[in-house]
Amino acid sequence: DAGVIQSPRHEVTEMGQEVTLRCKPISGHNSLFWYRQTMMRGLELLIYFNNNVPIDDSGMPEDRFSAKMPNASFSTLKIQPSEPRDSAVYFCASSLVVPGRYGYTFGSGTRLTVV
Amino acid sequence: QKEVEQNSGPLSVPEGAIASLNCTYSDRGSQSFFWYRQYSGKSPELIMSIYSNGDKEDGRFTAQLNKASQYVSLLIRDSQPSDSATYLCAVNPGGATNKLIFGTGTLLAVQP
Numbered sequence: 362d363a364g365v366i367q368s369p370r371h372e373v374t375e376m377g378q379e380v381t382l383r384c385k386p387i388s389g390h391n392s393l394f395w396y397r398q399t400m401m402r403g404l405e406l407l408i409y410f411n412n413n414v415p416i417d418d419s420g421m422p423e424d425r426f427s428a429k430m431p432n433a434s435f436s437t438l439k440i441q442p443s444e445p446r447d448s449a450v451y452f453c454a455s456s457l458v459v460p461g462r463y464g465y466t467f468g469s470g471t472r473l474t475v476v
Numbered sequence: 477q478k479e480v481e482q483n484s485g486p487l488s489v490p491e492g493a494i495a496s497l498n499c500t501y502s503d504r505g506s507q508s509f510f511w512y513r514q515y516s517g518k519s520p521e522l523i524m525s526i527y528s529n530g531d532k533e534d535g536r537f538t539a540q541l542n543k544a545s546q547y548v549s550l551l552i553r554d555s556q557p558s559d560s561a562t563y564l565c566a567v568n569p570g571g572a573t574n575k576l577i578f579g580t581g582t583l584l585a586v587q588p
Contacts (some may be wrong), residue, residue, distance in 0.1 A: 403580035404520070416573070452519060455572065465576065
């Protein structure tokens with residue numbers, strides 16, 4: 362199993378540009394989570410999906426952030442327009458269906474730098 | 477009050493000693509508890525899960541849960557320099573959600 366696959370690994374962009382982060386969950390997992398990690402705030406949940414349906418997006422900081430999961434094997438997190446305060450490591454994670462009974466498997470993350 | 481609290485450390489222990497990492501949580505209805513290890517520049521990896529009060533052992537790791545005190549801990553026996561990492565406590569709030577709330581982590585440094 363290739364694990365959770367995220368791309369790109371690193372992204373440097375200018376303020377105001379659109380950024381799209383991509384995630385492929387582990388096959389058979391039907392929950393997908395987007396987290397953001399910073400030194401100051403740690404790991405923050407942005408949004409999660411069950412069976413491709415967004416369940417909780419209360420962590421999405423503002424309307425500049427959007428996430429989609431068009432099918433069971435792909436999700437995107439988009440920031441438009443990007444700002445320097447969005448600089449962080451963005452992790453995607455997936456898990457099996459039994460709520461709370463299995464921990465997540467994280468992808469390698471995307472390190473985003475907005476200049 | 478943060479939902480999941482951990483001492484940020486660093487916690488420094490000599491090689492071969494027992495490292496004790498602690499975590500408290502605020503939601504009394506929380507059902508499931510996890511410990512993740514994160515090496516610098518890497519992603520978190522699951523090392524232990526615990527769902528019932530008491531101790532759960534896996535190799536050199538022991539997770540302890542006390543729901544009445546809303547307290548979770550991780551003991552690492554015979555600590556090795558390779559255990560040096562940040563340890564993240566994560567809590568599932570229960571109910572219909574399967575999200576995890578993470579603490580900010582404790583940095584463990586095992587001195588050779």
